[in-house]
Amino acid sequence: NAGVMQNPRHLVRRRGQEARLRCSPMKGHSHVYWYRQLPEEGLKFMVYLQKENIIDESGMPKERFSAEFPKEGPSILRIQQVVRGDSAAYFCASSPTSRGQGKETQYFGPGTRLLVL
Amino acid sequence: DAKTTQPPSMDCAEGRAANLPCNHSTISGNEYVYWYRQIHSQGPQYIIHGLKNNETNEMASLIITEDRKSSTLILPHATLRDTAVYYCIVRVGSSGNQFYFGTGTSLTVIP
Numbered sequence: 001n002a003g004v005m006q007n008p009r010h011l012v013r014r015r016g017q018e019a020r021l022r023c024s025p026m027k028g029h030s031h032v033y034w035y036r037q038l039p040e041e042g043l044k045f046m047v048y049l050q051k052e053n054i055i056d057e058s059g060m061p062k063e064r065f066s067a068e069f070p071k072e073g074p075s076i077l078r079i080q081q082v083v084r085g086d087s088a089a090y091f092c093a094s095s096p097t098s099r100g101q102g103k104e105t106q107y108f109g110p111g112t113r114l115l116v117l
Numbered sequence: 118d119a120k121t122t123q124p125p126s127m128d129c130a131e132g133r134a135a136n137l138p139c140n141h142s143t144i145s146g147n148e149y150v151y152w153y154r155q156i157h158s159q160g161p162q163y164i165i166h167g168l169k170n171n172e173t174n175e176m177a178s179l180i181i182t183e184d185r186k187s188s189t190l191i192l193p194h195a196t197l198r199d200t201a202v203y204y205c206i207v208r209v210g211s212s213g214n215q216f217y218f219g220t221g222t223s224l225t226v227i228p
């Protein structure tokens with residue numbers, strides 16, 4: 001059973017360009033979470049999605065960032081008009097079910113390292 | 118929201134037990150404690166989780182105090198490959214599905 005897959009693993013963009021990060025959850029998992037890790041810091045929650053629905057986007061910046069998890073295909077984290085401060089590692093995690101204060105473990109992918117020049 | 122507090126760094130001799138403490142004094146009654154580790158900026162790796170009782174798996178043991186305000190992760194025989202940042206995590210957020218990572222404990226296993 002393949003783990004969580006993310007691509008690309010490394011992405012270089014110039015200021016003002018768009019970045020698209022993709023995440024394929026583990027087989028049988030319908031819940032996806034995105035986290036961002038700045039250098040020398042811990043992971044920070046961004047958004048939680050189920051198929052075709054955003055459940056919790058309280059950690060997403062209000063502008064330029066969006067996420068989707070369509071019925072078919074991977075989850076996409078999109079960053080428009082990137083700035084140097086967007087340079088970070090972006091991790092995706094998936095879980096099979098979620099029951100609020102439940103007990104489901106999140107399994108993380110290898111991350112995408114975004115560098116904005 | 119429940120948060121966690123961990124020492125920023127620890128050393129452990131190879132072959133010895135590594136005991137990593139975590140304080141989660143504001144944890145709610147039905148909230149699980151999770152432990153993950155991150156080796157050299159790789160994706161976080163799940164280790165173990167628990168609610169009230171002590172737990173053990175092939176990687177580690179988790180000891181949770183009776184009042185649930187703190188816990189200890191035990192790596193029974195640390196190896197060099199256990200050098201990593203260890204995160205004690207509780208769920209936070211309105212949906213109850215955010216993992217709060219904090220800054221973790223950087224464990225260095227010394228030969």
